[in-house]
Amino acid sequence: MEYYSSQISKLMEELASLPGIGSKSAQRLAFHILNMPVEQAQGLSSAIIEARKNVRYCSMCYTLTDEELCPICRNGYRNHKMIMVVEDTRDLAAYEKTNKYDGVYHVLHGAISPMLGIGPNDIKLKELMQRLQGEVEEVIIATNSSLEGETTAMYISKLIKPTGIKVSRIASGVPVGGDLEYIDEMTLLRALEGRTEL
Numbered sequence: 001m002e003y004y005s006s007q008i009s010k011l012m013e014e015l016a017s018l019p020g021i022g023s024k025s026a027q028r029l030a031f032h033i034l035n036m037p038v039e040q041a042q043g044l045s046s047a048i049i050e051a052r053k054n055v056r057y058c059s060m061c062y063t064l065t066d067e068e069l070c071p072i073c074r075n076g077y078r079n080h081k082m083i084m085v086v087e088d089t090r091d092l093a094a095y096e097k098t099n100k101y102d103g104v105y106h107v108l109h110g111a112i113s114p115m116l117g118i119g120p121n122d123i124k125l126k127e128l129m130q131r132l133q134g135e136v137e138e139v140i141i142a143t144n145s146s147l148e149g150e151t152t153a154m155y156i157s158k159l160i161k162p163t164g165i166k167v168s169r170i171a172s173g174v175p176v177g178g179d180l181e182y183i184d185e186m187t188l189l190r191a192l193e194g195r196t197e198l
Contacts, residue, residue, distance in 0.1 A: 003084075058073055083139050
């Protein structure tokens, strides 16, 4: 039996299709949106559409941005000789919250996973290697401590070692199987400070 009209049901269905949003959360969000002033709902709608149309990859680090270069890559005060390699933009944001890392990043947009058919050519590894042609002194590998993250870290290490660039891996403190975006800033900071050379 249908409880809601087709438009309310459609709104709930669309919200429930988002990651981490179950049917109860979708229902709560839908009713919140329906109770918003029309201008506020239009603002939300246009923010979603504008972001979807205008956000793209930074031409240097491949994080998401609405400009050619992201604010971190444009920042002249950052240490551009130190690159932290992360799996996705959420991991970059997690490290930025520590306010202790002053280098730049490289976002892979995934990790090597033979089980899922994701190989080295399916993530931004070639682009990382091109960046290393510049004056890079250290690459910090901050992939997740999952099997895929560890596989990716070892693969990157083997690619970079022959270049003579220092390669390090974030230390434990990040639990095995843990995703960086869900870990508190203090744990991330300890993992960064305790990194080891590979």
